[in-house]
Structure formats: structure tokens, C-alpha cells
Amino acid sequence: MNKKTIIALREVVCVAGDRAILEIDNLNIMEGERIAVLGANGAGKSTLLRLIGGLVCPHHGVVQVLNRSLGDPLAPKAQRALRRDVGQIMQGLHLVPRLTAIENVLIGCLGRVSGWRSWVRWYPPEEVEEAKAALKAVGMVSRADTKADRLSGGERQKVAIARLLMQGPRLILADEPTAALDPAAAADVCQLLVRAATGATLITVVHNPSLLPVLADRAIGIQHGVIVFDCPVAEVTDARLVNLYRPGERKQARFSTIAGGQLVSQTNAAK
Numbered sequence: 001m002n003k004k005t006i007i008a009l010r011e012v013v014c015v016a017g018d019r020a021i022l023e024i025d026n027l028n029i030m031e032g033e034r035i036a037v038l039g040a041n042g043a044g045k046s047t048l049l050r051l052i053g054g055l056v057c058p059h060h061g062v063v064q065v066l067n068r069s070l071g072d073p074l075a076p077k078a079q080r081a082l083r084r085d086v087g088q089i090m091q092g093l094h095l096v097p098r099l100t101a102i103e104n105v106l107i108g109c110l111g112r113v114s115g116w117r118s119w120v121r122w123y124p125p126e127e128v129e130e131a132k133a134a135l136k137a138v139g140m141v142s143r144a145d146t147k148a149d150r151l152s153g154g155e156r157q158k159v160a161i162a163r164l165l166m167q168g169p170r171l172i173l174a175d176e177p178t179a180a181l182d183p184a185a186a187a188d189v190c191q192l193l194v195r196a197a198t199g200a201t202l203i204t205v206v207h208n209p210s211l212l213p214v215l216a217d218r219a220i221g222i223q224h225g226v227i228v229f230d231c232p233v234a235e236v237t238d239a240r241l242v243n244l245y246r247p248g249e250r251k252q253a254r255f256s257t258i259a260g261g262q263l264v265s266q267t268n269a270a271k
């Protein structure tokens with residue numbers, strides 16, 4: 001069966017201040033792929049996820065996600081539709097601390113609850129049952145009525161995964177979902193995440209290479225804002241990882257500075 005391209009990036013440049021922080025010539029991601037994004041601190045991994053999630057706009061280039069063009073800021077309606085289709089698990093807390101575990105999971109269905117119900121957060125009984133089933137699937141149903149700020153880091157990530165199950169997104173963006181978890185909890189959360197992503201496309205920022213085989217089939221290495229490898233996980237060798245995390249100056253970027261809002265290529269800048 002031919003898989004559809006659901007993410008396409010062409011000649012993309014993202015800028016912060018006067019610096020290009022991400023430059024991607026060409027990247028295609030197919031429906032159902034499981035992708036790990038690797039790279040040192042500050043390499044541009046979160047920027048890539050934020051770009052795909054519609055949270056930052058590129059300074060230059062084409063960004064297509066789930067048949068939408070994200071080159072310009074989205075209208076509120078399109079932004080809501082994108083939020084329904086894209087589930088996100090970000091570093092640290094992304095739950096509402098004062099809400100209980102089950103209330104946080106129910107937030108996952110807000111995209112499909114319309115009108116006043118979404119304003120007052122009134123959920124039909126079948127949605128509540130579905131939220132309980134999602135908590136059960138991640139082993140957290142006994143903590144359904146515990147406020148999020150009383151849960152451990154691993155428990156919160158499990159609740160965030162239950163929220164994904166409730167949302168049923170087509171694309172899941174997970175930014176270091178195992179940050180600050182012990183090795184056993186990290187492996188547990190990864191397995192639950194992969195199960196929750198069945199039928200969806202999963203893109204995960206990973207720091208621990210031992211989690212790669214659990215989370216992904218394809219690995220993308222980013223260094224100084226540029227993709228330096230894009231290969232099957234089985235081809236991520238120790239040598240590749242050593243090179244990826246080696247400190248040093250960026251060499252491959254086409255653009256390094258922004259002058260008067262315009263990109264200046266390194267070659268031109270050097271003249």
C-alpha cells in the first residue's frame with residue numbers, strides 16, 4: 001500500500017533574533033512513520049517539533065502538515081482543527097496542575113465537544129467512560145481523582161498519554177517525553193506512547209539512544225540546526241552518535257545571519 005506524505009518541508013529556515021536556528025532543504029514524513037529526532041542541546045529539535053505543530057512560523061520556505069500550509073499564521077478555525085489532529089507531549093508538565101487526572105484526560109476530547117459544552121467543560125457520560133478506559137490502558141485508573149500536581153513525573157506522562165488516547169490524533173509530537181524519568185519508568189512510558197500512537201505518525205525527540213528501537217524506525221540527527229543524518233534506526237551507529245554530539249562550529253548551514261529581515265548566505269556574507 002502506498003503511504004501518504006503527511007509532512008513536507010522545503011527550503012525551510014527558522015530564525016530567532018538575527019540567527020537562523022533551523023535550516024531544512026527537504027524533508028518528507030509519511031503517514032504512520034515512527035521517527036526519532038536526535039541532537040545535542042540547542043541543536044534545533046524542539047524548533048522542528050514546534051514548526052510541525054504550527055507553534056512557530058518559518059522565516060522562509062514551505063511547511064505542509066496534514067494537508068495544511070503552515071507558512072503563514074493560521075486562522076483561529078484552522079488552528080483549532082490542527083490542534084485536534086496533532087497531539088503533543090512536551091518536556092515536563094503539560095497537564096493542568098489543579099485538575100484531576102481524569103479531568104486532564106477529558107481535555108483530550110475538547111476538540112470534538114462543541115459549543116457551550118467545551119466552554120463549561122461538561123462531558124457526556126460516554127466520554128467520561130472513555131477517559132476512564134484510557135486511564136486504565138496506562139495503568140492509572142486508580143489515580144483518576146488525584147490532582148495532577150500530586151502525581152510523580154512518570155505518572156503525569158502516563159496521564160498525558162491517556163489524554164492522547166482520548167484525543168486520537170493523526171500525528172503525535174513528543175518532545176523528550178521521558179526527561180527526568182528513571183530508566184524503568186522511561187521504558188514504560190515509551191511503550192505506552194508507541195501503543196497510543198497505533199495508526200498515527202509519531203515523532204519523538206530522544207536523548208537516550210537505548211530508547212531508539214522502542215520508539216522509532218527512522219532516526220533524524222540534527223546538528224546546529226541542520227539535518228546531518230536521516231536513516232533507519234538500525235543504521236544509527238556509535239560513530240554517528242559521537243559525531244552528532246561532538247561540540248563544534250556549524251559548518252553546513254547555508255544561512256548564518258539575518259540582516260534587515262533578509263537571509264544572508266554564508267557564501268555571500270564571506271565575500
Ligand SMILES: Nc1ncnc2c1ncn2[C@@H]1O[C@H](COP(=O)(O)OP(=O)(O)OP(=O)(O)O)[C@@H](O)[C@H]1O
Pocket residue numbers: 016017021039040041042043044045046047048
Ligand atoms: N524564542 C527564541 N529566541 C531566541 N533563541 C531561541 C528561541 N527558541 C530557540 N532558540 C535558540 O534556538 C536554538 C535551538 O533551540 P531548540 O529549543 O530547538 O533546541 P533543542 O535541540 O530542542 O535543545 P534542547 O535539547 O536543549 O531542548 C538554541 O540555540 C536556542 O537558544
